[in-house]
Amino acid sequence: MAAVNINEFISRLRALRKRNFHSSPEVFWADFVNIAEVLCLAEGAHVFAITGTGKVALQAEVVAAEDSLGHPVSPLALPTECEWLPELVVRSVQNGFAAHHDKVPLQAKPHWLCFRLTTQQPRVLLLKIAEENHTRLGDIVLRAQLIADIANDRPETRSDSNNDSNDALSLLSIMPEIYAATPLALSAYALVNSLVSQCNDIDLAAIGWQKGEYIRIECISHFDRFEEKADLVKLYEAALEEAADQHSVLHLSHSSTTDGMIVLAHEQLRRELGCDDLATLVIFGNEGQPIGSVLIVKMKGLIDTGVVHSLTFMLSLLSSRFDDLKVKEDGLWKRFKRRTGRILETLVGPEWLWTKVATVVLSSAMLWLVFGSLSFRVESNGEFLTDRTQLINASQDGLVIDVLATVGDSVERSQTLLTLEKQDLLLQLTELAAERQRYASEEDKARASNDIIETEIAKARGAQIEARSTRVQRMLEETNITSPFAGVIIKGERKDLLGAPIRKGDALMTVARIEDIYLQLLVDERDIHFIELGDRGEFALVSQPLSPLAFEVEKIIPIAVDGGQKGATFQIKAKLLEAPQNWWRPGMTGVAKVDKGDAAPYWILGRKSYNQLRLLLWW
CATH class of the missing domain: 3.30.450 (Beta-Lactamase)
Structure with a gap:
């Protein structure tokens, strides 16, 4: 406006x-x-x-x-x-x-x-x-x-209807004078005095402003000064508050405005003044709350409803002006509270609820990322290992015809693990037995003919056949490959060995003793500089992810090994801090996390991406 x-x-x-x-x-x-x-x-x-x-x-x-x-x-x-x-x-x-x-x-x-x-x-x-x-x-x-x-x-049913409307609208002519008055008190005096001078239906006017929970009288027409604690002034203020509290126009001579309303203060004021009619109108501020009230009085006769309507309309146009002047006269603290209240209403009000919720959630997440803390743990793959292992090799060429144990099986000392084909060795024993019999017959024949030379030759050949028979017999015994000690097979699948031809020296199985088990970690080269001797962490087996095992870093191998597509990795030897369980087996794998204290969440979550970006932008 x-x-x-x-x-x-x-x-x-x-x-x-x-x-x-x-x-x-x-x-x-x-x-x-x-x-x-x-x-x-x-x-x-x-x-x-x-x-x-x-x-x-x-x-x-x-x-x-x-x-x-x-x-x-x-x-x-x-x-x-x-x-x-x-x-x-x-x-x-x-x-x-x-x-x-x-x-x-x-x-x-x-x-x-x-x-x-x-x-x-x-x-x-x-x-x-x-x-x-x-x-x-x-x-x-x-x-x-x-x-x-x-x-x-x-x-039209009355010839003077237009005159009534014009008389009511004439009240609006006082608005320029009120707008021209800069202080709030001067605007209030201009309003009440102009109402009395411009309108024949108004003999007295008063205005009051909201101060805290009450309305305090500002000015009364034709009065330059008045005693604020006078009984009549208190009655004015009570009437002004009565209308403001109910947010409604109260016109005593028109029941449509007073039905269901409280008008006790107005009735008491009318009796005290001895007037015929009075009305109170509420001034609403920019925020829709009452900031003051205007009281008009007619000593003889009734106030025309057109005047009340025009005055209501005029006050609605002046409300923004009054509110601005009232705010300017407030102290610094009140202006600060008002402005802060508006900001808080905008921030926590019901409008744009989900947008505000999303903003709060995102802001909280950003604050947590920057100022919060999160446990920093270096993650790597791990495996149970033991140094008490033995590789079982083939002692001769042959064909595996039976596999009596496979990976994961517990075996005892001297328990047969594999059986090789024996048919060729049995045939060789049979042939050697026949030759030994033949040379024995030749020896007997030479001894009967008293031929000493032939006897010694036959005897030497028989000894040679006996030696060959002993060697074949030993090879026959070695066709049953046994475990050197009690333990667990950690390498050697039945499906890979059964029916497979082998040569002497081929690795067939690996047997490990279930003792002195330790943990071997493969740490990415991007994280190896965080690891130090004595660091502790937890290791979760694939088979038991809900029961992590505590460990302590014992040795760092200073040479990287090829980790395939993941890049180079470093081997870390760690000591398990818990007593070994019966179901532990060398070769079991899982995920290990080494504790390195707390750090900012944004650094933990974004460090790898940041380092990768630095490499891409480096030239």
């Missing part, structure tokens, strides 16, 4: 009230819509005629592209889905006005206000109010109701 010329606006309002819209309806509705938009702080406005008898049917009034002053008229854009509109119109026709609030997530949420106009054919005024003006909806509703009777096409 600060950019609106008040005198020009009042003149337009008076002229529009005198016009009959049937003479030039397009221009009349253009003026009416533009005035309604400015007066009611609306983003858009339009007038609809109700044409249906049973089901509500709306017909938009034809509005000129420009009003009578040449100002363009912006058409009101209705949402694509507005099933609520017919029901809103029905309620406005029944109650005088109705409201609807859009609540579409992550979109603008305007307020739609609908007002019944006082025309012979039912018509309604539809206003679109922006969400930022929701605190002033009460003020906007009052303003719209004050202009709802401008478009009145009913025949």
Whole structure:
């Protein structure tokens, strides 16, 4: 309203009230819509005629592209889905006005206000109010109701009706003087004195401002000074508070404003003053809360309702001015509290709830990432190992015909593990036995013929055959490969060995003793500089992930080994701090985590990506 010329606006309002819209309806509705938009702080406005008898049917009034002053008229854009509109119109026709609030997530949420106009054919005024003006909806509703009777096409029954309206609107002429008064006290004096001087229906006027929980009298017309603790002044303040507490106009001579309301203070003040009528009007601030009240008194006769309506309208226009002046006069601390309250209302209010929740969650996460702490643990793969192992090799060439144990089996000392094919060795023994028999016969024959040389030759050949038989017999015994000690087979699958041809010296199985088990870790080269002797951590086996085992770093092998696609790794030997279990086996694998204290979460979660980025950007 600060950019609106008040005198020009009042003149337009008076002229529009005198016009009959049937003479030039397009221009009349253009003026009416533009005035309604400015007066009611609306983003858009339009007038609809109700044409249906049973089901509500709306017909938009034809509005000129420009009003009578040449100002363009912006058409009101209705949402694509507005099933609520017919029901809103029905309620406005029944109650005088109705409201609807859009609540579409992550979109603008305007307020739609609908007002019944006082025309012979039912018509309604539809206003679109922006969400930022929701605190002033009460003020906007009052303003719209004050202009709802401008478009009145009913025949006049009293010749002086226009004069009454003009007399009521004449109160608006005092607004420039009030706007010109800079201090709040001077504006209040200008208001009460102008009301008494400009309106014959007002003999006395008083105004008070909200201070804390109470309203304190600011000024009374025709009184430069008054005693604040006087009984009459207390009655004024009680009446002003009575209207402000109920957020309503209280006019004693009109029961429509006092039905169901508390008017004890007003009745007591009327008796004390000896007047015939009085009324109290509330001034609402920019946030929709009462900031003060105005009391008007008529000693003889009744106050005209048109005067009350015009004064209500004028106060709604002046409310922003009064609120601004009141804020300027507040101390630094009160201004700080007010501004802080608005900021907090914006931050924690119900609007844009999920956006605020997401903002709080993201902000909390960012604060935790920067200022929080998280346990830093170096992760690596690990495996149970033991140095008490023995490799079982093939003692001769052959074919594995039976495998009596496989990986993971517990074996005893001298237990047969594999059996090699014996058929060739048995045939060799048979052949050697036949040759030994033949040489024995030759020896006997030579001895019978007393041939000493042939006897010795046959005897030597028999000894040679005996030696060969002993060697074959030993090889036959070695076809049953046994375990050198009690332990567990950690290498040598049955499916890989059964039926496989082997050569002497081939590795067949590995047997390990279940004792002196330690942990071997493979630490990535990017993390090896964090590991130190004596560091502790936990190791979770693949078979028992919920029962981690404590360990301590015992030795760091200073030579990297190829880790395949993962890059180079370093071997770490760690000592298990728990007693060995019967079910532990060398070769069991799992995941180890070495504790390195606490660090900032952002560094723990982003260090690898940061280092990788540095390598990519390095030249």
